[in-house]
Amino acid sequence: LEGVEVRTNERLYGRWESVADRLVYTGKIDEFFGYKHGDLDYLTLNFDTKVMDGDFQGTSLMGYPQYEVPYTRITEHKHFEYMESDKTVVTWEYPVPYKRGMVPDYPVVDKSNTEKYQLYVQEKAGLDNIVFGGRLATFKYYDMHQVIAAALVAAGKELGEEWTSVCTS
Numbered sequence: 001l002e003g004v005e006v007r008t009n010e011r012l013y014g015r016w017e018s019v020a021d022r023l024v025y026t027g028k029i030d031e032f033f034g035y036k037h038g039d040l041d042y043l044t045l046n047f048d049t050k051v052m053d054g055d056f057q058g059t060s061l062m063g064y065p066q067y068e069v070p071y072t073r074i075t076e077h078k079h080f081e082y083m084e085s086d087k088t089v090v091t092w093e094y095p096v097p098y099k100r101g102m103v104p105d106y107p108v109v110d111k112s113n114t115e116k117y118q119l120y121v122q123e124k125a126g127l128d129n130i131v132f133g134g135r136l137a138t139f140k141y142y143d144m145h146q147v148i149a150a151a152l153v154a155a156g157k158e159l160g161e162e163w164t165s166v167c168t169s
Helices: 111-124 134-138 144-158
Strands: 023-025 042-053 061-063 073-076 087-097 130-132
Touching: 134 144
Parallel strands: 023 130
Antiparallel strands: 042 087, 061 073, 073 087
């Protein structure tokens, strides 16, 4: 990005035109439009991390999508680096309903939010010089490989190249 000004944590809705000719926006789409059609729902996460003796689960990540389990994922960090240790660091992720001011981690994609999101899609339709990307701006749940693929496809489109062979599923 040599010669390109990059800004983060900018509040741009209603004044982005004075900032740049082209904008990549990855924040909350409802916030971008000043919550014109209401707040979309998100989940945020609380983390509980403990240092323990030995191994805990024998792998780096385990997901728990069951309703009756209070956490959504357990991460055992030492398995990312395949390290040998008498200790382990384990983190439990607990979903929490989002309120403004918290960090939004996941969109809540249900019928009501999808209908509201479509109103924001109509708002962004005329903004050809803004690229909306990522979980919050597109109100989609993405796994990491999917968000990278979507970013590559969007970059290809911006550069006038069609990168349709990128895996997005």
